[in-house]
Amino acid sequence: MTKRKNFKLEMNMEKEIGQDTVLILPDYDEHGCLNSMIYHTGGKIHIDSKPFDLIDTNLRFRGSSMRGAVEGSAAILGKLNKNPIIIDRDKGIILLPSQSALLDGCVWLSLQHIMECYSLEGNRTKVALSNGCSIILDGSKKSIQRRMEKAYELQFKMEAQKRIFENGKRVMENAYHLEKQAGGVNYEHLAGE
Template sequence: MESNFIIKWETVICVPNYDALGKPCSIIVENGRLIEVDMKPSDLINENLLYYGSSLQGATEGASRILGNTYSNPIAISEKQNIYWLPSKSPASDDCVWFALHHIVRLRAFGKAQTEVQLTGGHKIVIDSSFYTLTKREMRAYTLKGKIERRSEKPAEMVREEKSCYYISKPNGKVNYELKKQDKDS
């Protein structure tokens, strides 16, 4: 069992599991291999987000800001590497499965409240989430990806207005700064 794992482009899915002693862990599918990691999925996702410069809380808050306050938002693991993941249900749930968006090939209804997810490499998993719910989550992940890409393509241009110049100082013993208008050449 691995004690740590870095999510990469090749990482397909993260499934919750329990070891022989009943401790939560994760099963990762990557490059046709199963890798058992000694962390529950939410901790593994958080550790990877920290590795790439964020956190699960930060990524969730960022996605909520971009998509609106929706339930179980997708997250950007690494925008630079184009790695976006989505949860099958609340990330706080012990049986939440995490999917790499770019590895989802097809969703298929499987009974009333289950969905079969076909993944790259021929992998399949049936999860306890309706087709409708999982399809909505997949669409939100594509929306998040698209919005982040559009925002990253052309950064907002800074508007530089040179109408006035100010001298900003903080006098001794004062709490606030003083703003004094001055000539541009001063």
């Protein structure tokens, strides 16, 4: 019998991925351990946690997980490599990866903070951010823009689903009355009520 890995939720304000989070970078310390650097609109914070684990902690704090976010994204967009994930639907926090989320070098960008992409030599892209800063990523402008389009598609489809469920509530024209007879297994409609 295998033991389950215990998950200990350690969340604090420093680790929060919020509306002011611009991007999350992998950051190696002097011992070669992978950590994270969270860039916010007003500065940056070093976190002693891998980006993947940091995002997973944020999702678990909100009642989900990285696995759930990835599977949910794939269910809506289809199975894709480098799918965007929703951190908080109500606040519009969607992150898109610069490469596979399983790779240690993955940079996570907040969709709402991407302003423009510019092609650079050597198959690299400069991404201008909402706070006036920028980051240069490996990969073509087209590939970054494709991931942005998928993130907008995910956002749109999630909002559409929300509207369908909210507007789908309707008042029944005919009231119903149900009763399960003694010894019966199913509920039945009562006549004349």
